[in-house]
Amino acid sequence: MARRQKSPVVSGDLDARKATILQAVVTEHIDTAQPVGSSAVAAATDLDVSPATVRAEMVSLEREGYLAQPHTSAGRVPTDKGYRYFVDHLERGAVGAAQQSRVRDFFAHVRGEMEDVLEQTSKLLSALTSHTSVVVGAGHSRATILSAQLVNLDAHHHLLVTVFSDGTVTKHSVMDPAGADAGDVAEASRQLNALLIGTTLSSRIQVPSRTDAVARLVREATSALHEAAPTIEGEQVYIGGSSRVAESFDGVETVRAVLSILEQELVVVSLIEDILDADVAVAIGSEHGLEPLSACAVIVAPVTLEGETVGALGLLGPTRMKYREVMATAQAVSDELTRHFGGEPGA
Amino acid sequence: MARRQKSPVVSGDLDARKATILQAVVTEHIDTAQPVGSSAVAAATDLDVSPATVRAEMVSLEREGYLAQPHTSAGRVPTDKGYRYFVDHLERGAVGAAQQSRVRDFFAHVRGEMEDVLEQTSKLLSALTSHTSVVVGAGHSRATILSAQLVNLDAHHHLLVTVFSDGTVTKHSVMDPAGADAGDVAEASRQLNALLIGTTLSSRIQVPSRTDAVARLVREATSALHEAAPTIEGEQVYIGGSSRVAESFDGVETVRAVLSILEQELVVVSLIEDILDADVAVAIGSEHGLEPLSACAVIVAPVTLEGETVGALGLLGPTRMKYREVMATAQAVSDELTRHFGGEPGA
DNA sequence: CACTGGCACTCACTAGACTTGAGTGCCAAC
DNA sequence: GTTGGCACTCAAGTCTAGTGAGTGCCAGTG
Incomplete structure (x- = not known):
């Protein structure tokens, strides 16, 4: 528990209470897709404070850029920065037993060449997460x-x-x-x-x-x-569940823009690689710099073999995705994939 | 000029005037995406009849299933059967000079293996037509x-x-x-x-x-x-311009359904092959029997080599697509592709 | 002080009433 | 057979409250 600070003005970190409130807003908004009001937050947390107090904190959170208001008399919505804080302070969740066994099952039965496995994996990923998935098999510039x-x-x-x-x-x-x-x-x-x-x-x-x-x-x-x-x-790219894009975003233009990006495999690959290089597991909203994807979050996990990165998998969804579940799934699949190709996950 | 008939009740063919009216409705509706009224038809044709007369004919066309009314006080919209008649009686149009030279240019410069050429071709097709394209390379079950x-x-x-x-x-x-x-x-x-x-x-x-x-x-x-x-x-499948789906249909559910079909390559291939087997160049609406694609028209052209069908290309768009242009483009690309692989188009 | 309850205010959203106009079907007249 | 006239229909647009979720502010309290 962080000690409450008198003046958290430019502090990179947040007040414990603010953090709780931010977290509540994010969780609630991911659930409902609606702006979240102060009373909903008060009810959802165990802070035992009144909505008015929450409101005061929310004003401050908005000033610091974690929250935004669609219009004056609406609740708050997380900004990219808000999601970022949320994700950075997310304790790692384990993947559910049902999912776990589905992943195990898949890798126990999958057969064929690496290319086929990667393609199947991309389908698995999108089936598990209900998001669009990208699996990248690294190039072989150094193969003899x-x-x-x-x-x-x-x-x-x-x-x-x-x-x-x-x-x-x-x-x-x-x-x-x-x-x-x-x-x-x-x-x-x-x-x-x-x-x-x-x-x-x-x-x-x-x-x-x-x-x-x-x-x-x-x-x-x-x-x-x-x-x-x-x-x-060049790398091979396998995209699974592109139809999920239509579900994830409202606004035809957004859907079109995202699909359009997905068609450009080179762009997708360099996006994933950039995120991987920056050593982050997730890029939110405008963080990745691809304007048409500013409504998206991308979750990335590497696939390693003998210490070398031989591929990556990515999941692309709206910024209001269930980060914990999806990240856990990505991790689980990445581990199993690594193991499948004879590596030791986490090495 | 067909002789006007007294009772065109179950006649497979249409009255010359009805045909003109139907054609006008289809053309107009393709253009505007709006229901077409009797006065618009009267103005668009050179029949020199009053809207009232057109209305009388439209009632009859509706009874015969070529037209439909979204609601009582709206204009008419073509049914699948209406589009079918329109397409069957379409005189072959030639592809525009600009398009022609783009196609020529493409095949003059494209390099690489057959797979690469087919993939590039699918991109060309969707760029030329603004629709989603499918290129199928036939399987090699008989290759030694x-x-x-x-x-x-x-x-x-x-x-x-x-x-x-x-x-x-x-x-x-x-x-x-x-x-x-x-x-x-x-x-x-x-x-x-x-x-x-x-x-x-x-x-x-x-x-x-x-x-x-x-x-x-x-x-x-x-x-x-x-x-x-x-x-x-199994055949190789290359899909180009899937983002066009988002432009072509309104209604998220339709977009999702179409994308979802496109993800299932097997379904796409058998769809194209069915249409090819039936020896038709275009399948409209529910004709192809794939319910999720009932809002689509699919235009197909074969690619032959030494008399044998070695592949096919397809274009998928809304039923209100510009059939003449798109069919001409499909034909032109199919010809050039055939020629590119050493065949004689039209053989 | 930090917190709270109270209160006035804002503003998207909804529902109903009304208007508009494109388009129809019908019919008597040419 | 064709036409102009006419009553009718109905989606879509405009206006009008009315509603309510949510806010910001403030004075009062432990």
Whole structure:
């Protein structure tokens, strides 16, 4: 219990009573989506003070920017700053038993490649939370090439198939207008294998400068691979429950704006990464700087493997979301996901 | 010019004047989103009749199910049947020069794998039409395997990478708790290659029944491949412009329902395929039988390659969409896409 | 002092009454 | 068959209170 202070003017922290009131306003408003009045707060807390006292405190909280009034004769609504305080002072909640077992169950039965698992996970997340979810699988810029193979499609089209140490596989078309016979392609494939194995996408490769068919194929293939590098280094993104956006916000324009952002995967990825970099678990309202998402809160949890961040999951909802539940769910899924990929959660 | 008939009671076709009136109502309503009154119709057509006459005809059109009245004292709105007649009697419009050149431009500059092209195309479509677009790349159930390769990730994890004749590449994890050395993996890879090349996913394969490490790997790998067959035979789906849904419909519930359908890729694919099978270019309102989409019209165009349908593109908007423009755009993009993949459009 | 009850005030929201006007259906007349 | 005239309907807009949740202020009290 913080000692009551005489002049909490610029204090970064709040008076114990103010904190209680703020918390009550936030909780109530999350529940009802309505402005919260002084008497509701007085009833909801165990402060045993009259509404008038609450009002006085609320005026002060409003002055300090934690609360706002939609109009003069309405109750108070939390500002982004108010939510921020609320979230920062939230004691960690555990996820409910039902949810816990659903998550366990999911990871016990899910099968398939990492990509499939991530996609399924995004659906799970949005089903559990009723919010839109984003799952990001990190890029593989530092993965080394395990195998490179040139496959003959027809006389003029070949396919360079590359396997990386992180288990990703890429393919690139290699056109060859001049044409090459199967033997040449096989030989090129052998040379590519020798040339590329152990390198990363950012490595500089010494390509043969000869002008025969084999050398031409090798050159074409490596340049296709490296030209596409920026794209395929990029992360995979899986978005689940975008229809939830329509439920979460009123106002068509908001819905449109949010959906529009979600369509731009690059924006979504950098948003999640920014939040992750800043080492925060949640970004509220305008904190993340994306104007169209100013009505949103984004909750982020990393997925680590052997100490390295290999992905992240995010949940996007209205600022008045149930932070404790959603954060607990995000944490639980992130832990299970980490474990699923063979890591130790919390490491 | 159809001869005017005395009693057009159950006639499948309409009176020339009725047709003109219906067309005017549809056109006007698409434009304004408002019920259309008799005087507006009288003014819009060159029939030179009074509103009273138009009213009489509209009563008849309503009786026959082409028009409906939101309430007694309002204008008329087309029913699904009305739109259907309108679309069936629409003379093919050509796509505007600006659009045409945008499409040309796009396909002149687009690069990358088929998957990337299809995804980009879906974005192009929604940008051109302001509607949500769906691009479906057909499954490869009939493609034969060109190459199968087992790549060693670590002692217990391997990756089966398979290349198909249609240029698709799949990967499957192969776990091997017992462990195998690199030589065994290489040998298994050789055997898999020999075993699988030329087969399709539905072919039955004779797997070795020996119990050594190599045979075990071969068995594991083939079963992983065939178990996953139903999934990877499945089509790829690319959805563009889902934020357009929020613009196209008023009523949060409709928006949510449509988005929710779009999330279920399987449903979307079978919807598109149904429409394609029925050999229609557009499904209006309840015609496609998906209740949540009863406020939508779906325009579909096939993408063919060497006479075979290898994909399709769809556009989803409100029933009051600009059918002529959108259909022309769909046709133009479908043609260019077909040409891009080496086919002759219209073949 | 901090807290409280009391009180006047504000203002979104609701309901009802009224008006407006676009649009209809009907009908007698051309 | 077509038309102008006419009574009728009904959603939508405007106005008018009336209601009530909520506020800010203040004087009184332990």
